[in-house]
Amino acid sequence: MTDKRQPRTAALFALLGAALVAVSAASVLLGAMSIPFSSLLQLVGETLGVMPEGEVPSGHRYVLVHLRLPRTIFAVLIGGALSVSGAMMQGLFRNPLADPGLLGVSSGAALGAAMVIVLGFALPVYPLLTLPLAAFIGGVLATIVVMRLSFQGGRSNVASMLLAGIAINAVCGAGTGLLVYISDDEQLRSLTFWTMGSVGGASWDNLPYVALLAFGPVLLALPLAKSINAMLLGESEAHLLGVNVERLKRVIIFYVCVMVGTSVSLTGMIGFVGLVVPHLCRLLFGADNRRVFTGSLLLGAIILLSADLISRTVVAPAELPIGIVTSIVGGPFFLSLLYRSRRGGMF
Template sequence: MIRGLSSPRFRRYRLVLLVLAVLVALSLLLGAGLGAYPIPPLAIPSILLRGEGVEYQVLTALRFPRVLGAALVGALLALAGAVLQGLFRNPLVDPGLIGVSSGAALGAAIFIVLWPGAGALEVYALPVFAFLGGLLATHLLWRLAQTAFGVQVTVLLLSGIALNALVGAGIGLLTFLASEEELRSLTFWTLGGFSALTWRLLLAGLPLALVSSLLLLRLARPLNALALGEREAFHLGVDLEALKRRAVTGAALGVGVAVALAGGVGFLGLVAPHLFRLMAGPDHRYLLPGAALLGAVLAVVADLLARTLAAPAEIPVGVVTALLGGPFFLYLVLRYKREVYRA
């Protein structure tokens, strides 16, 4: 045990986690300071101690809930992505494949188009509709993949692809029926962003986010066993059906909260786990928390770019993550293709 803790591989994992923790703090500091109303990041502690002024109001009312919410959303998406990639044993798997992202987007679209003029209720009801849509979609996929021999992961994956196509058609129909004002709101929601985050919304989603994180982080050792194959994991004492159920439930809950808070922010669940594997390794005991930290950094940086690249205008965060994550996904596909060809 002591020899394992002092091994070069363990030291590398520990070093990468430490660096990522520092990067999270730095990204939060930069995200809180930079923007249309710039505040020197090093002056933030003194501003908070002073407890008054325009800069204090900007930080506490606007910037802090936004950057903390972005970090929470990025961590949830990356953690869910790492678990699902371990469950499917495929680094190309994204949380959107289990249907929760598309289901949440459809729930939000239904509320925006079919319940116009909600007024103050929209701030609270829209995330609720998105969250319920994601959970219902995941429950439907789970039922479709249930067989006499348990949940078939391949069927779950294929059902998710079919559901994403159907949801895309539903959102397209609602877009056709939407008014001009509803269309703007729908477009913003589907593209994703953190500008609508408030302390109240953030605190409302935090309990569910904690439940999801606890469920997923406890799956590290079973996922390490599953990496050897389902038969080997079974002989090592892993309850495969319970593992699948907990992984999908925890991922659905986490991604549902993320989509309810920020809309359609894609590719973080794909990119962050793979980057951590490249930096440190595939051990899920370190991969899961490391992916969460890296996802938080990427989300805060993406939000910072969205706020500053076209200031005073704001680019949707989902556009930024797609521009960064799309080429990375193509790189993964080409790399996987070369590995299969060599085999």
């Protein structure tokens, strides 16, 4: 039987794709220095070899190539990764109020970053990698502890996983608070800005790592959507449908840990993207995770890119932390989710 939603779904995906292209173009062209669209077209033409070189002003070329383009690609990859990881967590917990932070990966990453900033750890080789590496390791270790605590009788229990995540978040939050208390003014300022989030650290050098570790698992996760659909019926029912439930849980946790750990280590704390975007996609596409995952990938990229554009232009030439922008939008939406949850199921 033909799905009557297919034409509408295809139209929505096309609309999201067009919106992503438009927002990407705006992100590249707008900022403290506005760049004409003709310069972007000329640069693209030079890259493709269909236009003569040297027509783009050197200032415009530098901003486009070294600042705006890597930042735009960076935001697209991170936004997609955070959103899909949120959709996976909501499918795992069968609750649209779930987000990747339930695993403790974000709070663990914050603790790792705080230790580097306040205690002054530094790698003897490539010291600039110390902060993101410590944040990544902190997030991974927190997730491992949550997983170990959630195992009962050789099986992972979702309720225990939730409780363990709450406990680990509290412990990591206490550790971060202690480090904030003993920090000096400069360290406190650095830690505060890190926790507010930013994609300003984007460069061509770290894009391969983002593509591999943050976005690579997204592509691997898309085929899992059908099995996660079965999980919505319950673990026993999914097992009867041929789903290896325990293996699926481990794969989901692993992918979410890598995606979110990498994202947080490079951008700091960016809230609400992993919560709000998947729920919006469920309102648009229904409960089928095959559509929700793809929609989250596109819409997450659009929202994070739009938030970054706002953060760069509202107080230009200064820059507003992107976490503030996402929280201003996500906070009221989260309250609306809580209100809806009191009136009935949201799946």
